[in-house]
Amino acid sequence: MKQYIGTKVIMAEPMTMVEAQKVLGREIKPATVEEDGYLVEYKDGYKSWSPKSVFDNAYKPYNNFIDRLCVERDELDDRLTKLNEALCKDGFREKVGDYQYKLMRLQSQSMDKYLNALEYRMKGMGIKIPTSNSN
Structure with a gap:
């Protein structure tokens, strides 16, 4: 497989996996129940949840x-x-x-x-x- 680098602009909110499951209305696998993370919304409206360590490694905030x-x-x-x-x-x-x-x-x-x-x-x-x- 080839390695790829991508850049995405997303909206995100800090949220545990349990909280994200309630918002998304579906179960998220695999993750630790109380693991900190982010609810992520992409430009096309798709929503998912990302563990904090994965999210912090991939995204940097910029409000302005x-x-x-x-x-x-x-x-x-x-x-x-x-x-x-x-x-x-x-x-x-x-x-x-x-x-x-x-x-x-x-x-x-x-x-x-x-x-x-x-x-x-x-x-x-x-x-x-x-x-x-x-x-």
Whole structure:
């Protein structure tokens, strides 16, 4: 099987599985009876329940552009950190070749500038910047 990454915009409300079963009018399997989670509603109106750990790993809240800006910054910082870690691994340059290595360094520099731009915007709005992983 191939691996896929998707992005969905959903509505969600914190709710235990038991509460979600009452709202949905059906039994949910498998899950722990009192496990915390979220009632999830998709754009097409379909509703389901997601355990908290699964939900938190897949979705980040954004009620407004400031929330979205913070999520964007955190996701970029995570990707930049992973790229920089790869670039620093022993033998990585030999594995990908000089040309790809140079392009990946350029990508890292560009991502760093992008991260800085997001952080300047956040500072300008008085938003506290989390400690960066990529530096």
